[in-house]
Amino acid sequence: MFKTARFDDRAFVPLAIAVITVSDSRTLETDTSGALLQSLLEADGHSCAGRQVVPDDIQLIRKAVQSYIADPEVNVVLTTGGTGFSGRDVTPEAVEPLFDKRMEGFSVLFHQYSATTVGTSSLQSRATAGLAGSTFIFCLPGSRGACRDAWEGILSQQLDYRHKPCNFVEIMPRLTER
Secondary structure: OOOOOEEOOOOOOOOEEEEEEEOOOOOOOOOHHHHHHHHHHHHOOOEEEEEEEEOOOHHHHHHHHHHHHOOOOOOEEEEEOOOOOOOOOOHHHHHHHHOOEEOHHHHHHHHHHHHHHHHHHHHHOOOEEEEEOOEEEEEEOOOHHHHHHHHHHHHHHHOOOOEEOOOHHHHHHHOOOO
């Protein structure tokens, strides 16, 4: 169903990726999903520009994401948690207003890929993504499995300059064109 990555002789370009875990019950020490994302992105050669845990509160989530958008050194923000349907799940409501451009295809592709691992339970996620200025933002579910699916099935390829036929890294210099 999904094509494997094709690489050519282009050099790898490491990105600075921030990880925000949205949770009322986790701390940095107990945050296994954020730790997994950090481990996966670093194993692929990227750097973790910061990692934090924020409560399920629209204003606090938005403030954390905005701080990374404002940092010219940060290329990508990954959030994990708060994408479900409970009353406290507010990550999409907090983050989507920050998007200059929505990435509709990420949600579609995430659900397709996730369905191969968790079946119809993939419907219980409101995973979303977009671009704010020149910063890519991906809002992932809070489970380790969903984070692994998103990273291994989508993000590791799209955040790798060597991936063909195209990837997000190669368009980064043109993101602020007018």
